Amino acid sequence: MARPPRYDETQLLDTAVRIAADAGPAAVTMSAIARASGVPNGSIYHRFPQRLALLAELWLRTVEHFQTGYFAALQSDGDPLRAGAAAARHVVAWSRQNPREAAVLLHGPQSFGRDEWPEEYARRADDGNKRVLEAVAELAERGGATAELEVDRVMLAVIELPLAVVRRYLRAGRPLPPHAEELAERCAVDLLA
Amino acid sequence: MARPPRYDETQLLDTAVRIAADAGPAAVTMSAIARASGVPNGSIYHRFPQRLALLAELWLRTVEHFQTGYFAALQSDGDPLRAGAAAARHVVAWSRQNPREAAVLLHGPQSFGRDEWPEEYARRADDGNKRVLEAVAELAERGGATAELEVDRVMLAVIELPLAVVRRYLRAGRPLPPHAEELAERCAVDLLA
DNA sequence: CGCAATGTGGAGCGTACTCTCTATTTCATG
């Protein structure tokens, strides 16, 4: 016995991602989302109690979307070298298929107000981070890397380095070249070997 | 026959760098600089005609400061492998000595309004970029790399990868660990070999 | 000392943004 919702969070977050990718996180204002989506100002506050909650959801939705595929790639192969290669390749491939979400990822949580998020969101972000760190640490162990410097190198190979490849092109406003996956995978393998 | 200046650009830019490093580029407002430096609002506009000019100078001063040492490292050795290793190590060492400026570097020019800079500043930024690209391309050539994928790999090894090492720690708010230089150099060598 | 030249300092205008508040709309149900 109630009026059905006319807008949903997804629609608003999609608009917010588009704005963030095109004009940076600072441009993701409630007014901008209202203008771009046609949803009135007040209706947005019906879905998100405050701007920081919207930014937090925007970040978490994006990073969690990324991580599902990333974990799958990391565990796709028993051989740690091949698993690492698959993970590195996945980062680039996913970014190619989701360039706007990739742009969000590259900005990092701080740009979306991470330090002022309500506890609940901060915890969700920490959990996700922890899962990634554990998965990569396990990969390093399977590969025989134990020293801190060795683990750092694995982390670099399967996360930071492929992201650096993506960043290099997206920051310049250019699309990813066809050989980007190849580049990231080969470099990752070289660092892991 | 005139009143001597009481404040100078350096003082204001130093404050701006501190704010940018601690709270992000968006926090670098004219009001924030005025509050943090004790220089009145109006006096800042005596040095910088508009906010974007200040942001542009902040970015350019930082990146040019970085590049002087970087070029020296790139040309420090005739052997391309050793030169690349020195460059990678320099990126980390410089970031360790200048953590706030390094934080600025990691944000990238877009975060400082690059797309809306007056022509003059945009050109200066382009020139600096071009010099770096040329220097790295020359290094790649000396190392026998000619294919586009090979040049990209060199670019990754001597710029993006060491920056990724720095980013990993600074983004988390932690200081660079003692072995960071070693990590960046070894990984760079592996990618160059 | 008076003058010209340059720098200062802070009040304040216009704008944009976050968030609130409330009248209004919509729909399942009795």
Added chain:
DNA sequence: CATGAAATAGAGAGTACGCTCCACATTGCG
């Protein structure tokens, strides 16, 4: 059809920021 729960819509209060303006201060020089 009347009712009430849930959602909408948009005006507007409060705040911060970019930038302007101009009365005033500080110097070197004649």
